[in-house]
Amino acid sequence: MLTDLFLKGRLRHDLDPQERERIDAAVAETVVLKPRTTLVRSGEWLENSYYLVSGTMLRHIDAARGKRQIVGLSVVGDFVDLHGYAMKRIDHGVSSLDEVTVARVPHKAISELVREMPHLARVLWFSTLLDAAMHREWIFRLGRLNAEGRIAQLISELCARLAFVNKFDGRRLTVPLLQSDYAEACGISLVHANRSFRQLKDRGLLDTLGDGYIEIRDLPALNRLSEFKPDYLYGDGNLQVSALVDG
Amino acid sequence: MLTDLFLKGRLRHDLDPQERERIDAAVAETVVLKPRTTLVRSGEWLENSYYLVSGTMLRHIDAARGKRQIVGLSVVGDFVDLHGYAMKRIDHGVSSLDEVTVARVPHKAISELVREMPHLARVLWFSTLLDAAMHREWIFRLGRLNAEGRIAQLISELCARLAFVNKFDGRRLTVPLLQSDYAEACGISLVHANRSFRQLKDRGLLDTLGDGYIEIRDLPALNRLSEFKPDYLYGDGNLQVSALVDG
């Protein structure tokens, strides 16, 4: 089913079968994007939102003089631009990292879903709140950690999120983020990112395998170094959407 | 009316009179907090959310060794911890900056509101999406601007948001953010914040008046320096909640 992983990284329990069917039915088509392809451009008026069926996407703010800041990652199961449904315009671009498959869901269809299924409406709201919480982690990372810690935290977050959708085996990070991507996500230069990776390697926390792949050698140490708490945001079960249902 | 400015900085049109009445009725009590007082602590289980009737509040992540990162500001009219309604726990603390008045709204009451008034539910969702968009601006600021630019952008954002709730006269910023607050929000040291303020003064962009008050001398230049676009996020009218209603 297309929606097997729908919001899986964001809910702490499964959706109702009827809800899943409705969501599946709301998909107008699926689209395959080549790596490094832009799906949504900043400022565009939107009539669809896209659900990520496979692959990884980057969300980024582009600025003057080629400067680019990555503001978030989307993994399998995420609705990559759901906020575009409510905002109609989006303040940043969304691009594929590797080859991705996305499911197009027209806003009209979402409107029907949320009108007819209040519980699902809340689930969708909830999933956008998780984005905001992750953004706050990023703000913390950029404001308070040095280059090494920032990279460590990004890796920690990725491991936690991928583990949640069963895409992490505990060793190899299957997300081909290049060092230049880490640099753009962590607010540091490419050269400095490279040197920070060297430090992390020298400490025995990870190995780089080339082409953006990484082997994790000591995840707890990475979490510690980056003050990352894989706690209630990234799924130890405390955070239940059900809380929201009876709230 | 307590809700005169309810979400005013976040909506681009007024609420329906009936909606306002319901919101007003949902307020259990109002509470006055002294400056620098914590309203909500990170990790607490919540049964209420608070609407900010007057004053300014800080949202912050506290970390090891006294490190603190301010992750957002709340101004009059904002629902400071609405996401706590859906998440039940909050990933950061919320504290008053100056003396503030907040209106306590029990989550039970919010549940009724959103059940009975779907339009209002969407408005509330929308307002949390604006938080996320502002967070992304902060990520950009911390990742891509130097100390001077970061301070300039924070000031630019404040001016735009305060102007939107008619709390900015174009000259004096009435928010008593200390230089140490700017430092904690911009991810720089206090000393460096001070030096950056000196540069901004020397360029003729602003004056400091002591105790956290600032006189704006050249807002367009501040916007330019910080690549701040007071565009659709901060209220040029393009961003309509109405888009969300008929969507």
Added chain:
DNA sequence: CGCTGCATTGAAATATCTCAATCAATGTGG
């Protein structure tokens, strides 16, 4: 007067950036 909180300054230590190369792996055309 002597606090206390905030702003300011100097000087040395670090972190990070920029520029400019080099290297290794891979793919492509002849």
Added chain:
DNA sequence: CCACATTGATTGAGATATTTCAATGCAGCG
């Protein structure tokens, strides 16, 4: 198979930005 271009990773060295530590200034206030 070789020559060459391309992409991503790596390194060195000097320039800049930022932090840290330690003082000082300055105002309000009991």
